[in-house]
Amino acid sequence: MLDIAAELERVLEAGHRVGVVTVAAVHGSAPRAVGSAMAVTDDGQVIGAISGGCVESEAHALASAVLDGDAAPAATLGLSDDDALAAGLSCGGHLSVIATVLTPADAEVREQLRAAVGGAAAALDLALAEGTVSTTIAADDVATRLEDGVLHLRRPAAPRLIIVGAVDFSSALATAARPLGYRITVVDARPAFATAARHPDAHEVIRAWPGEYLAGTDVGPRDVICVLTHEERFDIPALAAALATDAAYVGAMGSRRTDVRRRELLREAGVDPEALARLRSPIGLDLGAVTPAETAISIVAEIVADARASQAPRLSETVGPIHAGAALA
Structure with missing residues (x-):
């Protein structure tokens, strides 16, 4: 009921x-x-x-x-x-x-x-x-x-999905994840991007520096954090704060080259190896996703796969090009 x-x-x-x-x-x-x-x-x-x-x-x-x-x-x-x-x-x-x-x-x-x-x-x-x-x-x-x-x-109270970055991918992720029962928050420091109109399926849109927001909000063991900004000034503080929580899932979008640099910057920021090993980056399952909607599906699929202990291939555990095929016509 x-x-x-x-x-x-x-x-x-x-x-x-x-x-x-x-x-x-x-x-x-x-x-x-x-x-x-x-x-x-x-x-x-x-x-x-x-x-x-x-x-x-x-x-x-x-x-x-x-x-x-x-x-x-x-x-x-x-x-x-x-x-x-x-x-x-x-x-x-x-x-x-x-x-x-x-x-x-x-x-x-x-x-x-x-x-x-x-x-x-x-x-x-x-x-x-x-x-x-x-x-x-x-x-x-x-x-x-x-x-x-x-x-x-x-x-129980709904788990949270905190999306860092008010971009096209974040709007698509909010739409894909909402039917799963998450309480969805989008956070971004840029007023022009962090608007409810751009994210109609988010429960709230917060205008704040993501790292500061994550350090000051409650994050529980059923919650999910996805960092989609592609900007180091947002990514690194946000991920450092996210990996200090006991969130069930922490993922970050970016290329494999971006992932290598990001992990090095996180180590320099003091994130220990055990915490860094929790990071799902590049984010998502390897579905060949290209568009924001397809990428959102791959991210949601990985969140579900992690929760169900599925062995589906994570991009963070594979090698080779992320965008191996063309988008669907």
Whole structure:
């Protein structure tokens, strides 16, 4: 339910009642995790998904039925693995789900939805037997799980993506990364470049010297820092500050020649070898990217690959030309 918080709050604000089907447990193979939700509004709008398509019709029927008061809150959707294989379905398995109804009057629930939309920590409890939603939470409880007949939905505060440099590549990166749930900040000291109009998908645009900003802002172990400026006066202080944090990922854009010089300047600035080894430079996966949009995809792909421990080729771990092929026509 928290994964579709923005869409739910939008329709609730418009005055609609909503039937929501939320995954409480996964049995066998399924593409979506516990907590994934699909909703149907009282005027027929469909929001979200709980599978790769195998049980969406069942979920739609259940959401509509609970909205009409014609369904029990707990249900099992999908086929057994053997039946699914015989039917030619791609995943198999089945889902235990909870069907609930939300209304515009559910103020406390909507407060948690708005918190999730704003990137703050959010939590809801769904009772399997009753299909009710409550907001009784433990502040340090961040694990989504089914326990004693209650599905505890937990979403921690959104991780940050701090983009250094207000350039075409930074705007494209903000656009590519926003669907992943990052709270996106663009920082640049140049007023003509550091504008919200140039970065419509950033949550905030900060006019400040990047090194000073990074040294003075909170950076956590789930946060990401991408330095895209291509100017040493910005790059070196920013990267020195970034590598002093425990950010999950620190990357910098530039050619291999730029990378060699940049690393030497960082060593001269006092960055120790262990910290310097964390730097992803040149930034991105080796996708042959050329345009800002393509490069943004390669950067986001590397961020995901790092988080998932993927072995996809990082440009920082390969040799040879970065731009080996032409851009797509």
